[in-house]
Amino acid sequence: MQEQKFVVSSSPHIHSEESVSSIMFDVLTALIPASVAGIYFFGYRAAIVLLTAVVSCVAFEAIYQYFMKKRITVNDLSAAVTGLLIGLNMPPSIPLWMVVIGSAFAIVIVKQLYGGLGKNFINPALAARCFMLIAWASAMTTYVTPFMGYGIDAVSSATPLAVLKGVSEGALPSLRNCFFGIKPGSIGETSAVMLSIGFIYLLVRKVIDFKIPAAYIIVFSVLTFMFGKTPYDATYTLYHILTGGLLLGAFFMATDYTTTPTTPLGQIIFGAGCGILTFVIRQFGGYPEGVSFSILLMNVVTPLIDRYTVPKKFGEVAKNVR
Amino acid sequence: MPATFKGGLHIEDFKDFTNKLPIKKLSDCGQHIFPLQQHIGAPLEAVVKVGDYVKVGQKIADSSAFVCAPLHSSVSGTVTDIKPFIHPSGAVVTSIAIENDFLYNISESVIPKGDPTNYTPEQIIAIIRDAGIVGLGGAGFPTHVKLSPPPDKKITHVIVNGAECEPYLTSDHRRMLESPDMILYGLKIAMRVLGLSNGYIGIETNKADAIKTMTAAADAYKGVKIIPLKTKYPQGAEKQLIKAITKRSVPSKGLPADVGVIVLNIDTVTAIANVFKTGMPLTSRIVTVSGDCVKEPGNFEVPLGVPFRHIFENAGGFMKEPRKIIMGGPMMGIAQFSLDAPSIKTTSALLALSDVGKTYDDISPCIRCGKCVNSCPMHLMPLYLNKAVSEGDLETAEKYNILDCIECGICSYLCPGRQNPLQHIRVAKQQIIEKSRKS
Numbered sequence: 001m002q003e004q005k006f007v008v009s010s011s012p013h014i015h016s017e018e019s020v021s022s023i024m025f026d027v028l029t030a031l032i033p034a035s036v037a038g039i040y041f042f043g044y045r046a047a048i049v050l051l052t053a054v055v056s057c058v059a060f061e062a063i064y065q066y067f068m069k070k071r072i073t074v075n076d077l078s079a080a081v082t083g084l085l086i087g088l089n090m091p092p093s094i095p096l097w098m099v100v101i102g103s104a105f106a107i108v109i110v111k112q113l114y115g116g117l118g119k120n121f122i123n124p125a126l127a128a129r130c131f132m133l134i135a136w137a138s139a140m141t142t143y144v145t146p147f148m149g150y151g152i153d154a155v156s157s158a159t160p161l162a163v164l165k166g167v168s169e170g171a172l173p174s175l176r177n178c179f180f181g182i183k184p185g186s187i188g189e190t191s192a193v194m195l196s197i198g199f200i201y202l203l204v205r206k207v208i209d210f211k212i213p214a215a216y217i218i219v220f221s222v223l224t225f226m227f228g229k230t231p232y233d234a235t236y237t238l239y240h241i242l243t244g245g246l247l248l249g250a251f252f253m254a255t256d257y258t259t260t261p262t263t264p265l266g267q268i269i270f271g272a273g274c275g276i277l278t279f280v281i282r283q284f285g286g287y288p289e290g291v292s293f294s295i296l297l298m299n300v301v302t303p304l305i306d307r308y309t310v311p312k313k314f315g316e317v318a319k320n321v322r
Numbered sequence: 323m324p325a326t327f328k329g330g331l332h333i334e335d336f337k338d339f340t341n342k343l344p345i346k347k348l349s350d351c352g353q354h355i356f357p358l359q360q361h362i363g364a365p366l367e368a369v370v371k372v373g374d375y376v377k378v379g380q381k382i383a384d385s386s387a388f389v390c391a392p393l394h395s396s397v398s399g400t401v402t403d404i405k406p407f408i409h410p411s412g413a414v415v416t417s418i419a420i421e422n423d424f425l426y427n428i429s430e431s432v433i434p435k436g437d438p439t440n441y442t443p444e445q446i447i448a449i450i451r452d453a454g455i456v457g458l459g460g461a462g463f464p465t466h467v468k469l470s471p472p473p474d475k476k477i478t479h480v481i482v483n484g485a486e487c488e489p490y491l492t493s494d495h496r497r498m499l500e501s502p503d504m505i506l507y508g509l510k511i512a513m514r515v516l517g518l519s520n521g522y523i524g525i526e527t528n529k530a531d532a533i534k535t536m537t538a539a540a541d542a543y544k545g546v547k548i549i550p551l552k553t554k555y556p557q558g559a560e561k562q563l564i565k566a567i568t569k570r571s572v573p574s575k576g577l578p579a580d581v582g583v584i585v586l587n588i589d590t591v592t593a594i595a596n597v598f599k600t601g602m603p604l605t606s607r608i609v610t611v612s613g614d615c616v617k618e619p620g621n622f623e624v625p626l627g628v629p630f631r632h633i634f635e636n637a638g639g640f641m642k643e644p645r646k647i648i649m650g651g652p653m654m655g656i657a658q659f660s661l662d663a664p665s666i667k668t669t670s671a672l673l674a675l676s677d678v679g680k681t682y683d684d685i686s687p688c689i690r691c692g693k694c695v696n697s698c699p700m701h702l703m704p705l706y707l708n709k710a711v712s713e714g715d716l717e718t719a720e721k722y723n724i725l726d727c728i729e730c731g732i733c734s735y736l737c738p739g740r741q742n743p744l745q746h747i748r749v750a751k752q753q754i755i756e757k758s759r760k761s
């Protein structure tokens with residue numbers, strides 16, 4: 001055995017396999033079922049929207065980092081995740097140039113200008129969606145019926161939430177169709193089944209924790225059931241859970257690491273806050289939908305939540321327990 | 323349900339390399355090096371001179387400091403040198419070199435102490451000190467000090483730590499399988515010293531055979547209970563072990579004795595039993611030699627003072643070039659830069675790993691995933707400690723309880739952003755402690 005140079009560094013000397021890119025890859029994987037459902041229901045136009053969003057986000061990140069002379073980090077896949085989430089939040093008939101601008105907004109303004117991965121304080125995909133809702137209200141709220149075609153022939157249709165709220169005329173799809181995804185809406189929010197499959201995958205892979213989505217959905221459901229437009233009407237409540245962006249938001253946006261609390265108690269507060277806000281906006285606000293705004297608002301107070309929910313350190317309470 | 327604590331993490335344990343392999347004797351080694359710093363506490367002073375002939379079990383160094391235990395030779399032979407040698411801590415420490423004459427003449431001072439019930443607790447504590455027994459797990463705190471808690475602390479529990487939660491390590495596991503009676507006998511002596519009628523041995527459930535063996539053997543020892551513990555790192559950390567078994571939380575900045583508990587290692591109680599049965603002081607210990615570079619990993623009974631190179635040679639040498647040599651476990655052990663460092667009382671394992679050191683190369687930022695918060699066994703928020711320290715804000719770090727960190731390494735191990743919070747925390751803790759000493 002001849003002498004050689006050993007690496008001398010401080011413990012720990014081993015590391016888990018997990019990395020940012022492996023986590024982002026898991027999130028992308030988890031979004032595949034919902035994406036496939038969207039493409040199945042809305043045709044190839046949906047595929048093009050998704051692709052446009054992903055490619056734009058990755059490209060904008062690379063271009064920005066190139067010109068700012070930063071390390072190009074698109075291989076951490078976080079921009080791809082943002083892109084896919086933006087795409088899934090789009091109505092299938094959205095003009096593609098709007099998707100490109102929305103993606104630029106998400107990556108350059110919301111993410112990179114605040115310091116890049118891990119530093120942005122609001123969810124880039126949701127910020128982009130809200131920005132687009134304000135900038136191009138009509139394109140962003142024109143929804144087509146599944147299987148009804150795309151492009152010029154698209155038959156626009158009211159979303160179930162708009163019908164429930166009474167701001168639009170139209171027939172409600174059956175609950176069954178809402179569950180499987182045959183209803184008008186954004187590309188990714190149609191199928192509760194497919195979203196749940198992805199959600200369960202992330203739980204099993206321990207990428208996310210159930211606390212935020214559980215608190216979100218439970219608080220929202222209880223409020224809607226008790227104080228909704230038709231109180232104590234289980235069907236009404238179910239429509240509210242299964243339609244709109246609630247599941248997509250609760251499973252995939254409210255669980256974004258960077259913009260949500262890191263403490264267990266903070267996560268419950270965050271989820272509950274999203275539930276309350278979503279209920280209030282859907283019930284009393286002008287928009288039929290409230291998920292995006294609710295999560296964004298809670299994103300903003302996340303640093304505060306973290307600060308006030310610091311866990312009790314080991315040994316802090318139990319002095320002289322004998 | 324096996325007992326446990328909140329937080330922590332299941333870590334792949336790599337124990338299959340060695341957990342089926344019986345403890346082997348090491349081949350003779352010509353020159354033994356005994357550093358005068360074997361454990362935390364005051365350094366020792368040599369009581370032998372160059373040229374002296376020493377025998378196995380003869381005291382070669384001691385100190386009058388209380389937090390200190392004497393050192394004994396593991397071989398017979400001539401003292402050839404007393405000079406600075408490389409130490410496993412990376413420092414250079416004055417050490418006694420003894421040329422082995424391979425006769426293993428046993429010192430006259432080695433006399434079996436016999437039945438412990440013939441001794442008062444004070445006498446037993448003195449015997450334990452004279453035998454040089456220290457905590458053989460991590461820091462090596464002298465056992466006689468542990469067994470002499472301040473009189474205002476009423477001790478209710480003595481726990482033997484058989485958790486062995488660090489990956490790769492199997493020395494305690496093998497000891498439990500191969501000499502359960504020595505462990506139980508040693509525990510009984512500790513119970514006698516502390517005036518307790520109950521003693522506990524906590525063992526992680528990944529060592530089902532050890533739980534079985536120990537439970538069967540414990541039948542003959544009244545008052546000893548074997549407690550299965552959930553397999554989770556750091557189950558064997560003192561505070562976490564106490565929590566799991568007694569449900570008591572050692573207060574922040576406190577000691578186990580503050581909640582009436584004393585924790586001893588498997589090898590420590592074995593050493594106590596040994597001095598009563600054979601009279602031999604602590605001159606050897608079990609070392610797991612493992613890692614993906616080691617040709618024939620195994621568990622060895624290693625005398626004190628054997629250079630690491632000799633120990634690895636006993637394990638067949640390296641089959642590929644190691645990038646890192648670690649004394650202890652991969653989570654809390656110390657990286658070595660030389661194979662010349664000798665085994666000391668706290669050498670629980672020697673690992674040779676091929677694929678480390680590059681783990682922190684590909685750094686992403688902290689993505690606030692919260693995994694470190696969820697798993698910190700002290701319920702701290704490593705991400706904020708990391709942030710505060712890297713911004714030089716020690717005040718915030720203190721507010722976030724940086725001094726409570728037990729340096730278990732979980733936060734650095736699991737961080738997907740390949741942040742290394744512990745590295746920052748360690749440096750900052752040092753600075754804070756130094757600052758408070760000055761003021």
Ligand code: SF4
Nearest residue numbers: 688689691692694737
């Ligand atoms: S584990 Fe790493 S990335 Fe996650 S919150 Fe902690 S420091 Fe940040």
Ligand code: SF4
Nearest residue numbers: 698727728730731733
């Ligand atoms: S090293 Fe310290 S901060 Fe990190 S997980 Fe362990 S106790 Fe917590």
